[in-house]
Amino acid sequence: MGVLNVTPDSFSDGGQFLDFDKAVAHGLAMAEEGADVIDVGGESTRPGADPVIVQDEVDRTRPVVAALVRQGLKVSIDTMKPPVARAALDEGAWMVNDVSGARTPGMLGLVAEKEAAICLMHMKGTPRTMQQQPEYEDVVQEVGEYLKERAEAAEAAGVKEVWIDPGIGFGKTTQHNLDLIDATDRLAAFGWPVLVGASRKSFIGRITGGEDNPAPAEHRLEGTLVAHLRAAELGARMLRVHDVAAHRRALAMNSAWA
Numbered sequence: 603m604g605v606l607n608v609t610p611d612s613f614s615d616g617g618q619f620l621d622f623d624k625a626v627a628h629g630l631a632m633a634e635e636g637a638d639v640i641d642v643g644g645e646s647t648r649p650g651a652d653p654v655i656v657q658d659e660v661d662r663t664r665p666v667v668a669a670l671v672r673q674g675l676k677v678s679i680d681t682m683k684p685p686v687a688r689a690a691l692d693e694g695a696w697m698v699n700d701v702s703g704a705r706t707p708g709m710l711g712l713v714a715e716k717e718a719a720i721c722l723m724h725m726k727g728t729p730r731t732m733q734q735q736p737e738y739e740d741v742v743q744e745v746g747e748y749l750k751e752r753a754e755a756a757e758a759a760g761v762k763e764v765w766i767d768p769g770i771g772f773g774k775t776t777q778h779n780l781d782l783i784d785a786t787d788r789l790a791a792f793g794w795p796v797l798v799g800a801s802r803k804s805f806i807g808r809i810t811g812g813e814d815n816p817a818p819a820e821h822r823l824e825g826t827l828v829a830h831l832r833a834a835e836l837g838a839r840m841l842r843v844h845d846v847a848a849h850r851r852a853l854a855m856n857s858a859w860a
């Protein structure tokens with residue numbers, strides 16, 4: 603899954619694809635590089651990000667989704683807001699990728715009605731507050747129980763294709779992120795396909811550059827690849843990535859031993 607942020611403020615590529623033509627060109631380029639799905643988002647969820655009003659988010663994402671669907675691409679819409687999801691689904695999007703686990707009333711019913719897929723992600727708190735000293739008794743247990751509860755709610759609402767995602771970096775310390783990636787097999791054992799998104803996230807910068815001198819987003823590719831290959835080995839079925847070509851090469855090499 604290639605990341606396409608149509609936002610001014612995403613943490614690693616904010617502002618690069620706010621322009622319609624640039625966004626569509628980047629989506630097509632990622633598909634060319636081997637992305638099976640393009641994840642279009644119109645609101646940054648980086649720690650501390652300000653919420654975006656609904657109409658702005660629709661205006662940013664809808665034309666891009668429509669253009670990519672017209673080109674034959676499989677598109678997901680990264681949103682927590684049912685009206686934004688509806689606009690994208692009306693344009694032919696395949697999946698709603700909801701970082702809040704589809705807790706907004708009406709979201710699950712909408713996805714069921716449109717016969718779309720959903721990705722349910724775990725987040726502790728909101729993007730504004732989530733990195734303020736997150737604590738868990740047992741992070742894997744807690745995230746697993748949450749995802750199971752949300753996936754069962756989605757199925758009860760009539761959604762036919764459900765994906766789950768531990769939400770790397772969403773209300774988690776470095777150690778929580780490492781533990782969750784290492785527990786991909788335990789999450790996969792629930793039976794729903796698992797999506798993992800560690801791409802360029804700040805814990806990778808802290809590990810590879812050090813706590814005092816974290817590596818900036820543009821120097822996090824190697825760390826991202828190692829984290830994602832580990833998740834893939836443990837059963838992740840989709841990886842949400844900014845650097846598609848590098849991931850295709852790394853995955854091809856990794857599978858040479860299979």
Ligand code: HH2
Binds near residue numbers: 607700
């Ligand atoms: N991470 C981000 C956004 N959406 N969706 C899923 N399912 N899983 C993730 O891990 C995930 C996600 C954050 O990354 P990015 O889109 O690059 O940044 P921003 O939220 O600042 O736009």
